[in-house]
Amino acid sequence: MARAEQPPMLRVEVVYSAGPRSTWCWHGALPAGASLGQALQASGLLQAHAEIDPAHCTVGVWGRKCALSDALRDRDRVEVYRPLKVDPKEARRLRYRQHLASLEARKKRKPA
Numbered sequence: 001m002a003r004a005e006q007p008p009m010l011r012v013e014v015v016y017s018a019g020p021r022s023t024w025c026w027h028g029a030l031p032a033g034a035s036l037g038q039a040l041q042a043s044g045l046l047q048a049h050a051e052i053d054p055a056h057c058t059v060g061v062w063g064r065k066c067a068l069s070d071a072l073r074d075r076d077r078v079e080v081y082r083p084l085k086v087d088p089k090e091a092r093r094l095r096y097r098q099h100l101a102s103l104e105a106r107k108k109r110k111p112a
Contacts, residue, residue, distance in 0.1 A: 014043040016080040037068035
């Protein structure tokens with residue numbers, strides 16, 4: 001008897017970091033032709049993290065921004081990005097100002 005042919009499955013990983021030093025990861029299989037949005041639904045991420053709004057979140061595959069309607073390939077890593085709290089350039093400026101302030105404080109403490 002001939003075996004019914006199974007549709008090809010894609011192995012996909014969905015990852016999300018809700019904050020520093022915390023990650024959420026799901027490994028699963030989806031039917032060929034599945035989209036990023038379908039991967040998010042199948043992973044349970046949207047149920048586990050209510051703060052994620054699929055209509056307004058930024059997603060990507062292997063570090064490249066993609067739309068929720070984009071098709072996935074085998075072994076893709078779907079990443080859900082959280083919004084930045086501080087602009088990286090501004091954060092660097094603040095660290096530099098703190099560094100300068102600490103250098104000035106050291107100079108004042110040293111006897112001449």
